[in-house]
Amino acid sequence: xxxxxxxxxxxxxxxxxxxxxxxxxxxxxxxxxxxxxxxxxxxxxxxxxxxxxxxxxxxxxxxxxxxxxxxxxxxxxxxxxxxxxxxxxxxxxxxxxxxxxxxxxxxxxxxxxxx
Amino acid sequence: xxxxxxxxxxxxxxxxxxxxxxxxxxxxxxxxxxxxxxxxxxxxxxxxxxxxxxxxxxxxxxxxxxxxxxxxxxxxxxxxxxxxxxxxxxxxxxxxxxxxxxxxxxxxxxxxx
Numbered sequence: 001x002x003x004x005x006x007x008x009x010x011x012x013x014x015x016x017x018x019x020x021x022x023x024x025x026x027x028x029x030x031x032x033x034x035x036x037x038x039x040x041x042x043x044x045x046x047x048x049x050x051x052x053x054x055x056x057x058x059x060x061x062x063x064x065x066x067x068x069x070x071x072x073x074x075x076x077x078x079x080x081x082x083x084x085x086x087x088x089x090x091x092x093x094x095x096x097x098x099x100x101x102x103x104x105x106x107x108x109x110x111x112x113x114x115x
Numbered sequence: 116x117x118x119x120x121x122x123x124x125x126x127x128x129x130x131x132x133x134x135x136x137x138x139x140x141x142x143x144x145x146x147x148x149x150x151x152x153x154x155x156x157x158x159x160x161x162x163x164x165x166x167x168x169x170x171x172x173x174x175x176x177x178x179x180x181x182x183x184x185x186x187x188x189x190x191x192x193x194x195x196x197x198x199x200x201x202x203x204x205x206x207x208x209x210x211x212x213x214x215x216x217x218x219x220x221x222x223x224x225x226x227x228x
Contacts (some may be wrong), residue, residue, distance in 0.1 A: 030214070031214045031216075035218070037158075040124065040220065041220060042121070042206060042219055042220035042221045043206060043217050043218040043221075044218075045215070045216070045217055045218075048214070048215060048216070050214050056141055056215070058215075058217075059116075059217070084209070088158065090158075090160070092144040092216065093158075093212075094214070094216070096214050102141070102148050102165070102210065103162070104150070104208075104216060106159070106164070108159060109158045110159065
């Protein structure tokens, strides 16, 4: 069964802490994505990666960075967490090349609270 | 840059009736994918239906169908014979050829018994 796994479901961090959110997929997908979901704003793209060590900014990259050292793992980093980064973070992955269906797989989400 | 807009934050439908959720997008690309995803309270994203832009025929999946108007950049979802289990947040999404995937703001659908 294909899977996208987000290692932490619920986190509580203090303002100023460095936070790592990890996402692992077992489908050899080139594309990986990080979103945050907030009421009324939908899913907003933070960063995405189309290959190892390759990344592109999404719509709201400020305050975040990412790391993709291995194909299966895409990490989201909050260098200095702030209260306005309290949110649900969602990871997704898909194949890069155009294939029939182009299915996207999602993790279960990570709820981050910054206090 | 591509954008996706869902102008209906909330919609309501009577059980067994039909409802249409709206979605518009902006892009300069000619080939791309469009999706509708359902997100129940569990927050797990569930694919409802997908449309490839080069296909003129509207996609259909059982009670779910789309009205894809490429020139107007419109991609609405019609749910027929609505069921209580259809109640959820619905997201419209755009995927470019380069792989970038963006979502709309979502529409919260409630189904009245």
